[in-house]
Amino acid sequence: xxxxxxxxxxxxxxxxxxxxxxxxxxxxxxxxxxxxxxxxxxxxxxxxxxxxxxxxxxxxxxxxxxxxxxxxxxxxxxxxxxxxxxxxxxxxxxxxxxxxxxxxxxxxxxxxxxxxxxxxxxxxxxxxxxxxxxxxxxxxxxxxxxxxxxxxxxxxxxx
Amino acid sequence: xxxxxxxxxxxxxxxxxxxxxxxxxxxxxxxxxxxxxxxxxxxxxxxxxxxxxxxxxxxxxxxxxxxxxxxxxxxxxxxxxxxxxxxxxxxxxxxxxxxxxxxxxxxxxxxxxxxxxxxxxxxxxxxxxxxxxxxxxxxxxxxxxxxxxxxxxxxxxxx
DNA sequence: GGATTATATGTAGTTAACTACGTAGATTTG
DNA sequence: CAAATCTACGTAGTTAACTACATATAATCC
Numbered sequence: 001x002x003x004x005x006x007x008x009x010x011x012x013x014x015x016x017x018x019x020x021x022x023x024x025x026x027x028x029x030x031x032x033x034x035x036x037x038x039x040x041x042x043x044x045x046x047x048x049x050x051x052x053x054x055x056x057x058x059x060x061x062x063x064x065x066x067x068x069x070x071x072x073x074x075x076x077x078x079x080x081x082x083x084x085x086x087x088x089x090x091x092x093x094x095x096x097x098x099x100x101x102x103x104x105x106x107x108x109x110x111x112x113x114x115x116x117x118x119x120x121x122x123x124x125x126x127x128x129x130x131x132x133x134x135x136x137x138x139x140x141x142x143x144x145x146x147x148x149x150x151x152x153x154x155x156x157x158x159x
Numbered sequence: 160x161x162x163x164x165x166x167x168x169x170x171x172x173x174x175x176x177x178x179x180x181x182x183x184x185x186x187x188x189x190x191x192x193x194x195x196x197x198x199x200x201x202x203x204x205x206x207x208x209x210x211x212x213x214x215x216x217x218x219x220x221x222x223x224x225x226x227x228x229x230x231x232x233x234x235x236x237x238x239x240x241x242x243x244x245x246x247x248x249x250x251x252x253x254x255x256x257x258x259x260x261x262x263x264x265x266x267x268x269x270x271x272x273x274x275x276x277x278x279x280x281x282x283x284x285x286x287x288x289x290x291x292x293x294x295x296x297x298x299x300x301x302x303x304x305x306x307x308x309x310x311x312x313x314x315x316x317x318x
Numbered sequence: 319g320g321a322t323t324a325t326a327t328g329t330a331g332t333t334a335a336c337t338a339c340g341t342a343g344a345t346t347t348g
Numbered sequence: 349c350a351a352a353t354c355t356a357c358g359t360a361g362t363t364a365a366c367t368a369c370a371t372a373t374a375a376t377c378c
Contacts, residue, residue: 004280008204009277009278009282009292010274010277010278010281010289011202011203011206012179012182012208012225012281012285012292012295012333013179013181013182013183013186013199014202014263015178015292015295016175016176016178016182016202017175017179017365018177018224019175019295019298019299020171020172020173020176020179021172021365021366022302022307023171023175023307024172025350026307026308027172027307028307029308029310030307030311033308033311033312033315034315036238039358040172040336041333041335042194043169043170044170045174047170052244054311055191056353056357057206057357057358058356058357064173065161065173065177065337066367067335067336067337068356068357068358069336069337069357069360070334070335070358072358072359073334073335074334077314078251079163086273091342091352092282092343092344092355092356093342093343093355094286094342094343094344094355094357095340095343095355095356095357096356096357110226113168113296117224117311117314117315118169118311118332119168119169121307121310121311121314122171123305124301124310125301125302125307126168126171126294126298126301127292128294128297128298129297129302130289130291130293130294130297131289131291131294132171132291132294132295132297132298133168133174134285134288134289135285135289135290135291135294136171136174136175136262136291138177138288138289138291139178139285139287139291140178140285141287142180142283142284142285142287143284144300145163146285148181148182148280148284149177149185149187149188149189149192150183150184151283151284152185152189152192152231152277153192153275154210155190155276155279155280156193156276173360180335180336189329193322200363200364200365210343213365215326215327216326216327216328217325217326217327225366226365226366226367227326227327227365228328228329228330228367229364229365229367230325231328231329232364232365235363243327251325251329251372251373251374252372252373252374253325253326253372253373254325254326254327255327256374272347
């Protein structure tokens with residue numbers, strides 16, 4: 001056990017990031033092992049478009065919880081891969097409407113069994129006494145009620 | 160509720176990263192609100208040196224779970240801030256031994272009450288039905304027994 | 319004890335997110 | 349209805365991690 005793991009909650013951000021990185025890297029390898037040319041970072045966009053077939057850039061950004069510049073750079077990659085295409089919104093010329101290409105839809109069908117495997121593998125990992133997915137959702141709920149900063153301010157003034 | 164939050168475990172890496180980012184940003188603001196010139200990303204190094212006062216670059220990297228190039232760049236910043244200093248190891252000329260400066264030690268003393276507040280604020284956030292810190296530790300334990308990739312491979316062949 | 323291998327550190331370049339800023343088109347308002 | 353504001357998108361530059369490669373010293377092994 002190292003000092004950081006022992007430092008408890010203070011290093012929580014570091015530990016979340018480390019775990020995210022570990023899982024993301026294995027994700028790359030799992031796609032590769034199944035002969036699928038896909039990067040985990042594309043998942044949020046593709047998955048979103050699978051359920052909401054036509055969205056603008058900002059709508060996608062909001063759905064996946066990224067800033068719009070980050071989303072634009074993801075969309076550029078996906079357009080280069082010919083997994084998505086875009087067209088101007090006739091009703092609002094500022095908007096660019098994004099949708100999956102046939103190739104994109106076909107890839108999703110190809111990925112579905114792999115997603116099923118990933119889902120089961122991840123469920124094994126997280127099916128412990130304290131469920132990680134639930135814990136994340138609960139903490140996000142707590143934050144939405146009062147942020148980490150606001151809580152710190154309150155606790156400081158009480159002291 | 161957006162598509163990603165609904166996608167469940169498949170977007171686990173994205174959600175971990177998002178939560179880490181949210182907490183890190185508030186961390187910056189909490190230090191600032193307490194008039195402390197400190198960045199959360201420095202925490203792992205400083206905290207480690209607080210408990211193990213003299214370490215080499217690679218030893219620190221291992222303690223904090225980063226690669227050594229990442230560690231070197233953190234150490235450069237901290238040296239510029241005069242929070243740490245380094246000297247060659249007489250016994251092994253390859254090694255550079257790192258330790259806190261007086262300024263670094265003083266800063267730690269100044270930060271201790273803020274760490275206490277952060278600890279309490281974070282405990283509030285994570286003290287839910289499924290404890291996030293415990294969940295992380297449990298998942299890391301699961302991974303150490305068999306990786307995400309290895310589990311996916313096994314589940315695939317079983318199918 | 320010289321050659322090989324391993325370890326410690328460092329540098330360069332990449333990646334994937336971010337913030338800040340700019341522009342074009344849509345909406346609101348005095 | 350012109351001016352001001354807002355919204356959508358895009359670009360530039362930054363950040364903080366990474367991998368890959370290079371070099372110097374130490375340890376190991378015929």
